[in-house]
Amino acid sequence: MSYYFSQVVKGKSFDEAIELVTAGLKNEGFGVLTEIDVAATLKNKLDVDFKKYKILGACNPQFAYKALSAEDKVGVFLPCNVVVEENQDGTIEVSAVDPIASMSAIQNEELGGLASEVQEKLKRVISKLKS
Numbered sequence: 212m213s214y215y216f217s218q219v220v221k222g223k224s225f226d227e228a229i230e231l232v233t234a235g236l237k238n239e240g241f242g243v244l245t246e247i248d249v250a251a252t253l254k255n256k257l258d259v260d261f262k263k264y265k266i267l268g269a270c271n272p273q274f275a276y277k278a279l280s281a282e283d284k285v286g287v288f289l290p291c292n293v294v295v296e297e298n299q300d301g302t303i304e305v306s307a308v309d310p311i312a313s314m315s316a317i318q319n320e321e322l323g324g325l326a327s328e329v330q331e332k333l334k335r336v337i338s339k340l341k342s
Contacts, residue, residue, distance in 0.1 A: 214313070216333075217306035218340045219298075225263045228303040228340070229295050232267065235336035236293070241269040244290050263297035269307075274329050281321040288313045291333060305340055307333045 220228045233243055245268035250261040268290040278285045294306045310333070314326035 214309055215306045216337055217304055218337045220303045220340045225297050225303055232305055235339055236269050239332040239336055240271045244268045244270050265295045267293040269293050274325055278325050282317055282319045307337055
């Protein structure tokens, strides 16, 4: 089982891809709680150069509440991370965690249904990046 799904974004810059993803997440009820600029962090902390790579911590409050109500330690898996990265060939790729893969580690049937719903939403966000 893969732990993520992804899509190459054609004809968009790195920053434009982040804007598209953020808007797509918003349309599906997610907000971006955190934005980690991995390249800047690695440069600052280790003085190494790294490709453009941002981690967006996306949260849908309704689903987060349901998941936390069903299993209080599920917070270790939250928020849903979405990565925007620039590949070696200059293409921009967006990847999202597969919540079904994450939740499979927890033996709680209620979380399985929630994970399926969240997966559908995240897949819609990623699939719309094709056009």
